[in-house]
Amino acid sequence: MKSMTNVKRIAILAALLTASGVSACGKDDSSGGGGGPDGGDTSPAYLVGTRVWNDTLTTSYVHVVPSLDQATTIDPSKALEIGGSATLYSIPGLGWFAVGDAEKATFTRYTLSNDRKLVQQERISLQPQGVLKLWDTLYVVSPTKVYYPDPEGQQIIVINPTAMTVERTIKLPETARNGYLSVYGYGATMRDGKVIFTVGWFDWQQGDKVLGETGLVVLDTATDTVSRVDVDHRCGGITTPVLMDSGDTYFTSSALAAAAHKLGRLSTAPCSLRIKAGADAFDPGYVANLSDITSAQIVGEPIPAGGNSMFLRAFDESAGTVKPDDQTWKLTGQPVWQWLRWDVTTAKAERLADVPSGTADVLWFKVDNRVYGTESKSDNSSTTLIELTAAGGPKRALTAPGFLYGVTRVR
Template identity: 55%
Template sequence: MRAIQQKQRPPRGTSATTGALLLLVGALVSAGCADEEQTARPGPVGEEAFVVATRVWDDTATNSYFHVVPSLEQGTVVDPSQAMEIPGSARLFAFADQGWFGVGDGESPTISHYTLDARDALVKGDAISLQPFGVQSLWQTNYLVSPTKAYHPDRAGEQLVVWNPTTMEVQGTIPLPDTSREGYLALYGYASIQRGKTLLFSVGWFDWTANDTILPETGLVAIDTETDTVVRFDVDDRCGGITESVEMASGDAYFVSSALAGAAHHLERLETEPCALRVLKDADSFDPDYVVRLGDLTDGAIAGDPIPAGRDSLFLRALDEDLTTVGDETKSFEITGQKAWRWWRWDTATGEATLVAELAPSPANVSWFDVDGRIFTIDEKTDSIESTLIELTAEGGPKLGLTTPGYLHGVTKVR
């Protein structure tokens, strides 16, 4: 499983308070509804199994639900009465390549390992608390180094917490004082890139609470994963507001501005235009000769928030100003929450980008997931009462998947 984006709110990792309407495939959603719902139940050991995480909230409480299902296809039954319920905004953590998954508690910085029993029920195993290490709340992000090492980015504490998913032990922390910027959250990237024993992740600096501004620079942290020390910290002033990196089939990694950065630039609260930097497959620093202004790809439209599209391609979201409402007090995250962002596919190998006409305009910060090499997003109903998976990279074009009550914020294959 990879990545969580937000709907009508600041970047991933913040709590959800409002819902947004996401209609990615327009008529496809209504036309694709099955006349008869097929009943699908978790099957015997040996068949596929997936964990789907959802969240339901109202004015008084938030509850999270973890469902075990045999398929992600349309018509699969998702029964809340059969789900594991956890109070608060719990998170699904998974290292699919290692066959490991767990849950981040919704009300404390605790990570618990889970497995499936013979009846495909979720079984809680060992747990670790990050509270003794200064962590106040969990983010969705973990950087996996090996079966015995992962880093949890504690953005508020400006540190990495080193922990072992196999033994479920915390091994220490890596302070990151150089990433501090007064008045700004150091938003460590939602993904990391490994170059041998060196792990790389970006840093963007966001203030969406006081002044709704973003610093016009991007940091790149290099960690020696053998000694758990900072090798280097670079700052690049060509591009700001980067939160995501995507590694291509070529091995090159692209660090691309968030749509939030695009919105801030549109509101004149970020100096640099939305853009992309690159780390070549054999390198561990930004390519000094490479920067792409995303507007040059999208006919001048503000763009950002990359999603893998297969091989050497990325999906981008580009703002259609004709669909956008902006007032004097509009916040950047209120722009990313509007159904005004069109989908583009950027082939980084050829440098060409094309509009994806079969996808209707949507909010920019929608959830997306990488499940066994298949890329999904969601169609989310008003007030998050229901979510439907959409497989973006399906053969023949976007395809509807299962529907869940509430806001679908995590998916992973567990068998």
């Protein structure tokens, strides 16, 4: 598949492999902060980032909206337009946010004026650090320190977001695997002055394979040094952490990994690892085989569900098709993935009967302590947010033009 369809598919896969959201993944933009430059308007304001494809061209837009409710309308003529793929970054509670130009590897900080317009401030480039394109993940340490994970360069770039300066880099040669992209976790676990994140190894452009192991990197935030790099061979294809109310963090294989296993391109079956509350390493006594819990052979893609639960996506093999020479995206792109809720305390998974099946290509975002998934039209002409954790069951929220890649509250 060449042409525009392939361009879109690669772009969507790239979005999923930077995944799932604006701050990483943990994707938690629970609260904004600050008013306009003069401290005036303090009414709620959210940013919604979308992309539109035209032939081989990509154009990104950043919309300012007062609410994520279903009744909210978006006027594309008022959006900030960026040529190419843009990314959104924010620090919850601080009111700091930036727009990244993925292709130029630059961050531009913005503020919000009293008439709800984006006002450009400082800009920094990561090109001197060898960054070729931006991913949409940040690990927030403090108002003056964030870590930008650079998987292609096997490094962490330390940035002062307040001063908008690049401070240093942390090299991670231990995370390199020949022929694979080192996908650093979309979120990080913070424990006693440490930032802990996973590494999954994907070859999704050439061999369409996933490595059957997971790395765990432990960084000391006081010294910006690597404390330890572990490798666990029990589970592969992990990208996303889910923090439970218990304090335990679960790491579950992705839908791409589940598809790769079904096609014989990943040695480990869909599975989950955990780090117990207060610990900084994988629990050696715990690994969950998802097929035992869900009765599905192709299952994964964890999304927080609140409490001690997570949502999973399961491929309905009675409705979908699997051919031995398929690419993984041909499985993840079929609209036959069911929604499940897995309670890790009971080890039971139940299907969400009120949510229709769809593709596994679902980004998710946590805003105002609510978790949203996305539902895009087949041609990506529009995307609707689905509030997955709504009282009474999932409900539809805002609809945006184009493919929605980012949501964050900035005020």
